[in-house]
Amino acid sequence: MNRKKISVLGITAFIVLLIDQYTKWLIRTTPSLQNYTIIDGWLEFYYTQNPGMALGIEILSTPVISSIAIAATLGIIIYIMLGIKESTTGYLVCMGLIIGGALGNISDRIFIGLIEGYGGVLEGHVVDFIYFSLRINDWTVFPYIFNVADVAISIAIISLLVFNKWIFIDHEQNEAEASKEPDNAPDISVDIESEGGKEGSSSAI
Known part of the structure; x- marks a missing residue:
């Protein structure tokens, strides 16, 4: 089961990357x-590079x-692996x-400087x-430029917030547990033949 769950997590991450x-x-x-x-007045490709954090915030140096970012990602992976037995498929996809x-963004930070020589x-x-x-008039609705990695992260966070009741409940496990009979349930079956035998002996006496 853990191997299947790890596969869901790994394959999803690999596809996004x-x-x-x-x-x-x-x-x-x-x-x-x-x-x-792409769509005039709505959507376009505009190539740029962001040396800072999300939304172009530049408080700290790029290194x-x-x-x-690397430390945070490793922390997230460790956290997920520690609780993977109880994790649902929806949670692992997110x-x-x-x-x-x-x-994806860490790869840029590691390699793009080397590739482009700066x-x-x-x-x-x-x-x-x-x-x-x-x-709208002179106001840009969403002035930030982003990438596929940002889209994937945003979809995951929104899904976790909006569909948390479904994502965090393992329906398959609940159904399996509900179908099991309690191991300590009392045996209330009656041995009809045995009871019948006792009654016959009593009548003979």
Whole structure:
């Protein structure tokens, strides 16, 4: 059972990581996509790199942020593995989305600086390219640029918050437990033949 649960977690994370890294590679190596309108006035690709944290926050240096991200991801993985026996499939899928997204952005921080020649390990900037360009008057509805990894993490967090009652309940386990008879239930069966034999003997006497 644990192997199956680990597979759910690992496969989900791997798929997210694969899609994230492929789309980032595609954007970096295809100039025509680096400023490309998908839905005019709504959605576009706009290639940029983020040296800071989520939402472009730059409080700490890139290496420090990278180290914190790695430590946090390892902590999440350890936490999940410690409780994996009680984890539901829905929960593991959500956590796989989070881990895959985290690994996608960590990969950028480790390798992009080396690939593009502007920094070493942990000095890379996260590749972002998805931009909701919708504006109401002069106000941009969502001014931040993000990537597939961010989408995966956001979907997981929203799902955990909205569908927590379903995600955290193991319905299969509950059904299995409900179908089991208690081991200490008293044996109330009656040995009809034995009772009949006793009654016959009494009548003969």
